[in-house]
Amino acid sequence: QVQLVESGGGSVQSGGSLRLSCQVSGYSYTMKCMAWFRQVAGKEREGVAAIDSGDGATFYADSVKGRFTISQDNAKQTAYLQMSSLKPEDTAMYYCAADSRRGCTVVSGRDGLRINDYGGMDYWGKGTLVTISS
Numbered sequence: 102q103v104q105l106v107e108s109g110g111g112s113v114q115s116g117g118s119l120r121l122s123c124q125v126s127g128y129s130y131t132m133k134c135m136a137w138f139r140q141v142a143g144k145e146r147e148g149v150a151a152i153d154s155g156d157g158a159t160f161y162a163d164s165v166k167g168r169f170t171i172s173q174d175n176a177k178q179t180a181y182l183q184m185s186s187l188k189p190e191d192t193a194m195y196y197c198a199a200d201s202r203r204g205c206t207v208v209s210g211r212d213g214l215r216i217n218d219y220g221g222m223d224y225w226g227k228g229t230l231v232t233i234s235s
Contacts, residue, residue, distance in 0.1 A: 107196065109121040109122050110229030137151075149182070156204075158205065160214055168187075169183065182195070189235045196228045206218070
């Protein structure tokens with residue numbers, strides 16, 4: 102059974118940094134697309150960043166570009182989201198997602214990234230909470 106487990110969330114002050122990790126288990130191959138989403142209660146889920154394992158291409162929502170970095174360690178079956186210069190508006194539950202069938206198809210919009218929208222991502226983690234205080 103494939104599982105994605107996020108870790109690394111927490112509470113930091115504005116301007117601080119956090120690194121989120123997403124450990125994949127129960128899958129022997131490299132996920133073709135790994136992504137991070139976030140959601141605030143009462144709001145739509147927002148695609149934050151994605152990485153295509155095929156060519157290493159990375160994608161970022163405008164709201165995090167230049168501050169967040171997504172990476173992937175295939176040997177460890179782990180994806181990371183390095184978050185710097187954090188702002189109170191980054192406060193959210195952060196979810197990791199993976200697609201085993203397809204690379205990343207990303208559409209950037211005003212409300213973040215739409216990642217593999219058609220058919221959806223195959224697997225989701227349960228989330229890790231990030232809280233940024235001013």
